[in-house]
Amino acid sequence: MTTTVNGLDEITALAGKDLGRSGWLEITQQRVNAFADATGDHQWIHVDAEKAKDGPFGGTIAHGYLTLSLVIPLFNELLDIQGVKMSVNYGLEKVRFPSPVRVGAKVRLAATVESVSEVAGNGVQMLLDVTVEVEGSDKPACVARTVYRHYA
Template sequence: MTTGISAAAPGSGAVASRFADLAALAAMVGRPLGVSAWQEIGQARVDSFAAVTGDGQWIHIDPARAARGPYGGPIAHGLLLASLMPGPVVELLAVDGIDLVLNAGLERLTFPAPVLVGERVRVRAELASFTWRVRGAADVTVEACVEVQQRPAVGCSALLRLVLRPRSAPRRRDSRP
């Protein structure tokens, strides 16, 4: 059973945890879960996010105009940064026997510093709370942030509320997790 941080795929830059069961995860409250691999925030990603969300502000999608703006270039949407957190957090919550992780909400979502297009970011996570639910499931809260490489900055931070459900949990017929 692994309950601490261990190296992820060689060369990926990621550090992740693997847990034998939910009880092992529960023992990690207040401790780091790990960090994701670095990924670049490219203009194509920002443009695609703008197209999907309808947020076509020049500060995001017009590199020439943004170069003359307050940050010297285009910046990522704050909500784009927030959308980068759930995937890596679920990977960092690797628990044997869990087949479903549901997003239950975000709390205290902030964007402390802009992230320029072309910068590299990663997600850092810590288990903030763990509560057992009925049928062997658990509610967890993860404190996560999007760190910017090459400068001491956080582009986004939030508390992610998740529900982890084991394979053996009976399925509900109503809409509640």
């Protein structure tokens, strides 16, 4: 379920809030190949299904940075921010990839607003703790603290 907020005061009120989980998204070989083409990372564990069968993961896996990039579209399922002039991805404070995402697996995002603080320029900075979960696995594919800024 999407939480909708309007303006900086409502964003600030999210501090400490668990935003829940997104829907599941299947990781396809087509998506992995497109990411490989976009980044120039064609390592065989990502794009060579035949060779990867005998590799350490028993098949091809998503790039770690592909998994990380999915935070944005999955996060958009959790939070709809209105009443601001601009929102920017300000960066990351910490990122880890505890387990691979095999092609064919489904992932979803869990997110909690760790804190919200004022920043210069009539804005707020939101720190989010996010976890990319893999269906059927106890170990997450990615854990990160993301930083977003929103300006009125």
